[in-house]
Amino acid sequence: SCYDNAVAESFFATLKAEIGTRVWDTREQARRDVFAYLTYYNHNRLHSTLNHRTPHEVRACYRQALALAA
Template sequence: MGRVGSCYDDAVAESFFASLKAEIGTKVWATRAEARRAVFAHINYYNGNRLHSTVRLRTPYEARVCYRPPVALAA
């Protein structure tokens, strides 16, 4: 998180929480445990099933598993 206009702004977090609110709603759960279950079920879906255009239409899990950092060759 950084200042306005910084490349470290919280756009990714805001996007995630917006989709969380849209998909599980803003209802009031009877217990804290029920709310936690709903949030963790959404996170499981979000990371394991939902395709993201920013990672070439793969799930975040697939993108993380397939990621290979660039190799710098020594001169």
């Protein structure tokens, strides 16, 4: 759906803004930088749409709620 695409486009715009659009010497260096950013994005970066929590915190709370409901 168009809403899924909007989320993906927003993420990639943020990625480009925060790590830049430089050219890496090797694919491994680029991969390392992107994975480091993903770790930061998921575990440290606060998101206003998630009530200023990290995606990791939101996911953990969701799993906990599911376990309590079961």
